Amino acid sequence: MSSTKVAVIAGAGPAGLTAAYELLKRTDIKPIVLEATDAIGGIAQTYNYKGNRIDIGGHRFFSKSKRVMDWWFNILPLQGAPAADTEEMQHEIDYATEVVVKWLCPECALEGAEGTGGTEVRMQAPDPEKEHDVMLQRPRKSRIYFQRNFFPYPIGITLKIAWRLGLINTTLIGLSYIKAQVFKRKDETHLDAFMINRFGMRLYKTFFEDYTEKVWGVPCSQIKADWGAQRIKGLSLRRAVVHAVKDLLSSDFSKAQAERETSLITRFYYPKFGPGQMWETVSAQIQQCGGEVHMKKRVVGVRWKGAEVTEESDERKLIQGVTVEDVETGETEEVECDYFFSTMPVRHLITHMRPLPPDRVTEVAEGLIYRDFLTVGLLLNKLNVQEKGKDPATSVPDNWIYVQDRGVKVGRIQVFNNWSPYMVEDRKNTVWIGLEYFVNEGDELWVKPDADMIAQGIAELEQIGFISKEDVIDSCVLRMPKAYPAYFGSYDQLDTVRDYSLQFENLFLIGRNGMHRYNNQDHSMLTAMTAVDNIVAGITDHKNIWEVNAERTYHEEK
Numbered sequence: 001m002s003s004t005k006v007a008v009i010a011g012a013g014p015a016g017l018t019a020a021y022e023l024l025k026r027t028d029i030k031p032i033v034l035e036a037t038d039a040i041g042g043i044a045q046t047y048n049y050k051g052n053r054i055d056i057g058g059h060r061f062f063s064k065s066k067r068v069m070d071w072w073f074n075i076l077p078l079q080g081a082p083a084a085d086t087e088e089m090q091h092e093i094d095y096a097t098e099v100v101v102k103w104l105c106p107e108c109a110l111e112g113a114e115g116t117g118g119t120e121v122r123m124q125a126p127d128p129e130k131e132h133d134v135m136l137q138r139p140r141k142s143r144i145y146f147q148r149n150f151f152p153y154p155i156g157i158t159l160k161i162a163w164r165l166g167l168i169n170t171t172l173i174g175l176s177y178i179k180a181q182v183f184k185r186k187d188e189t190h191l192d193a194f195m196i197n198r199f200g201m202r203l204y205k206t207f208f209e210d211y212t213e214k215v216w217g218v219p220c221s222q223i224k225a226d227w228g229a230q231r232i233k234g235l236s237l238r239r240a241v242v243h244a245v246k247d248l249l250s251s252d253f254s255k256a257q258a259e260r261e262t263s264l265i266t267r268f269y270y271p272k273f274g275p276g277q278m279w280e281t282v283s284a285q286i287q288q289c290g291g292e293v294h295m296k297k298r299v300v301g302v303r304w305k306g307a308e309v310t311e312e313s314d315e316r317k318l319i320q321g322v323t324v325e326d327v328e329t330g331e332t333e334e335v336e337c338d339y340f341f342s343t344m345p346v347r348h349l350i351t352h353m354r355p356l357p358p359d360r361v362t363e364v365a366e367g368l369i370y371r372d373f374l375t376v377g378l379l380l381n382k383l384n385v386q387e388k389g390k391d392p393a394t395s396v397p398d399n400w401i402y403v404q405d406r407g408v409k410v411g412r413i414q415v416f417n418n419w420s421p422y423m424v425e426d427r428k429n430t431v432w433i434g435l436e437y438f439v440n441e442g443d444e445l446w447v448k449p450d451a452d453m454i455a456q457g458i459a460e461l462e463q464i465g466f467i468s469k470e471d472v473i474d475s476c477v478l479r480m481p482k483a484y485p486a487y488f489g490s491y492d493q494l495d496t497v498r499d500y501s502l503q504f505e506n507l508f509l510i511g512r513n514g515m516h517r518y519n520n521q522d523h524s525m526l527t528a529m530t531a532v533d534n535i536v537a538g539i540t541d542h543k544n545i546w547e548v549n550a551e552r553t554y555h556e557e558k
Contacts (some may be wrong), residue, residue, distance in 0.1 A: 008322050008335055009033045010299045013042025013324035014272055015511025015520050017282045019341045020070075020291050020529035025104055026536055029339065031291040033283075033449045035436065036298035039276075040066040040283045041484050042343070043373075043512070044521055046276025048382055051425030051474045054377055056480050059275040060140065060268035062463075063522035067529065073283055074101055075558045076135040076271050080125025083136055083272075085421040095420065096125035105289035127274050128422070138270045141397050144207060145413075146404035148465050151207070153402055161445055162552050169202075174202035194225035194479060213406055214411050215438045216371055226355050227518055248401050268441045275521070296327040299344060300382030302353045304504065312450040316505045316540065323352075343511035343524075345370065345482055346497055368488025368516055375414075376457035378467070379474040383431055387464030389508075395431060408460040409445065412436040428535060430473065435461065441481050450477040485516040498546060505540035515546070523549035 009016045009021055012035035020031035031065070035252030039045045047054040063069055077099035086093060102121040103109040126134040149164045177200030179557040185193040191212065195204045211222050271277040283293050306316060319340040325332045344348050349356055357365075370412035382394035401413045414434040416423040424432045435457040439445045445453065455476045461467045485491075494516055501509050508531040509515050511524040519527070526548045534542055 004339040005029045005337035006336065007031045007341060008299075008337040008444075009341040009343070010230055010322075010349075011035060011511065011514070012040050012279070012283060012293055012295075013343055013524070014044050014279060014525040015370055015514060015528045016042075016341060016343045016527040017279055017286065017293075019508070019510060019531060020077055020286045020293075022529055022532040023106065023535075024286060024291050026532060029287065032335065033291065033293040034297040034299055034322075035295050036293050036327060036344075040097075040293075040355065041276045041279035042297075044275040044279060045477050045479060046274030049377055049472065052377065052379060052414065052474075053274050053276075053423040054434055054478055055274045055373055055414065055416065055419060055423070056375060056478065057436070057483065058419070059270075059521055060399075061278075061521075062133065063520075064504075065522055065526060067480070068522040068525055071082075071525070072269065072278065072387055073135060075285075075494060076133055076278060077101060077123075078135050078269070080127050081127035081129065083128045083421055084427065085417075089139075091139055092466050095416065099125050101122060101472075104285045108285045108288040129412070132272060134272050134276075135269050136272060137267055138399075138419065140266055140268050140300075140399060141395075141418070142400050143398055144402045145379065145464065145466070146207070148386055150401075151388060156413040165206075173200060173206070178204035185500070189229060189454060190221050190223050192220035192458070193223050195220065203255070207404060210406050211402060211411070212439045215484075216488075217440060222488050224491055226491075228485040253456060254373040263350075270408055270420055272420055274420065274423055280410065285540070289543065294324075298325045298327055299323070299342075300325045300332065300352055302340065302349065304353060304507075306504075315508075317503050319504055319507050339506045339508070339535065341508045341514075341528070343514040345485075345513045346494075346509070346516045349509070349514075350497060357500055361497055364490045364493045364496045365450070368484040368494070369489035369491075370441075370482040370513075371385040371484040371486050372439050372441045372446065372526045373480040374437040374439050374453070375478045375480075376437070376454055377434050377476045377478065378435065378454075378461075380433065380467060381429070381471040381473060383433075400436075402502055403464065405464050408464060409437060409455065410460050411438050412437045412459075413466065418499050438484075440458065446479065448468075453477050455515075482513055483519055485513060491516065502542055508534075508542060508545065510545065517549070519549055 005028065007029050009019055009031055012033050016033055019502060020033050023029045023031045044059050045056060061072055078095070078096040080096050082093065083299050089242065100120065100122050101278050103121070106119055109119055109121060128134045128136060142153045151164065180196055186199065188194045195208050199208065209220055216223055243282070253430040287293055288294040299322050303320045303322070304317050304319055306318050319337065321334055321336040322340065323332055324335055340548050347365045347368050350362055356362060381397060385393040385396055387393065397418060398415055399418050400415070403410050403413060414436065416432045416434065417427055421427045424430060437445055448456070454477060458467070458469050458472055462469055501507055512519045512533055515527065527545050530545050530548055531542065534544070
């Protein structure tokens with residue numbers, strides 16, 4: 001009988017794979033990753049359609065956490081030479097010269113690399129035109145498209161923007177912002193008050209209210225402000241203007257990057273073939289170094305034992321094992337474990353636990369709501385962007401564009417050529433875009449046949465003056481359930497579930513769905529790293545995992 005301890009990890013997304021990697025790197029615990037789908041990376045996967053790749057939701061690789069940044073660059077080293085589009089697009093890139101990579105084990109080290117011994121290699125920074133395992137540095141540009149005008153995102157007021165909005169409207173926006181500062185809303189429980197305090201009522205009504213409701217499907221007055229705190233806490237009209245002025249006065253990119261909000265960064269890092277490349281590489285290393293990653297294996301039962309934690313007894317509960325279902329055959333098997341990491345939706349975890357948790361915990365878990373995601377991929381000969389006062393444009397420099405117009409349901413447009421030239425099979429002759437829709441699983445758009453959904457997407461982009469139907473070459477539809485944990489439903493009672501989970505000394509809720517928290521990729525990774533930190537240090541109280549991405553200073557200042 002083997003004495004090796006086993007950690008079962010539900011989910012092969014950023015959090016689950018980071019946990020597996022860290023366990024192999026720092027402990028003798030064997031990770032077994034169980035992924036219910038056939039794709040590595042969760043929402044951070046890269047979907048390959050005939051050589052044209054889709055990044056679901058868009059993943060900028062940037063973090064204020066040096067630990068995360070170093071981790072990424074250790075998997076995919078920073079580029080040392082221009083990418084395919086660098087010269088023609090006139091991108092300014094900070095190239096690396098030499099990189100050091102510490103491999104997880106000798107089996108996954110590069111063949112022929114001159115190393116310093118063991119699993120560490122020192123090598124010339126990779127050339128993306130010659131090598132695949134490389135992290136690119138890319139310019140960030142995202143704008144709002146509204147009434148055939150482009151506006152910066154995050155919104156800032158400059159003379160050019162004032163002209164597009166109209167001088168009277170701009171004046172009223174300024175007065176509205178001043179009013180919001182003088183008469184701040186004391187209760188910021190919900191998102192509408194949170195945003196109005198930072199942007200003023202008029203700017204909120206113009207650029208935030210309708211789009212946010214398009215994303216979530218409910219009014220901002222029903223959404224907890226926690227979502228804003230995690231995504232835009234440090235932003236305001238004043239800060240956006242200050243950053244714009246600083247950019248004009250300073251060329252010190254590194255310092256500026258470290259000091260600004262994540263949503264305001266001007267450059268970011270990106271794997272050559274999209275975010276999925278990062279996690280496919282990590283998954284391969286995990287399997288080469290003694291871990292296991294099983295696809296189409298779903299956790300349908302979580303067995304535990306232990307007494308209730310009371311004032312008289314501090315006995316803690318323990319997860320003993322999980323029931324695993326083969327998605328294709330329906331067959332099940334029991335897997336014993338010493339640790340269980342869950343990135344599966346909280347609702348699923350709680351309802352699959354045996355014995356069942358208390359009724360109150362189950363009730364809260366079942367009341368958690370998710371927002372689902374749908375992408376229509378369109379391959380085009382060219383764009384046909386009809387911006388007011390300009391000739392139609394056949395291309396745009398944006399990574400993604402927020403569609404503010406109320407008459408269409410598309411929420412954002414991604415231009416994958418601008419994320420990485422290697423995302424597009426024939427980048428010189430085609431434009432590959434993703435039309436993003438925020439939906440509910442089972443609703444009208446979710447169940448609409450692919451052909452009808454594609455037709456709707458094309459019609460909507462023609463309506464807003466972005467493409468011409470005759471330029472469409474090919475298309476596809478991709479659906480992603482439970483992409484966004486919602487900040488309404490029973491969310492305000494989530495602490496009930498969190499406190500229950502903390503009674504288990506070997507249970508770790510990590511990642512976006514695992515914690516029902518709208519974490520960025522780096523925050524999801526940090527929850528996994530913190531969980532492994534606890535194991536290494538012998539800590540059985542895992543409250544610190546829930547403190548990741550909860551402190552204000554993370555967002556606003558390093």
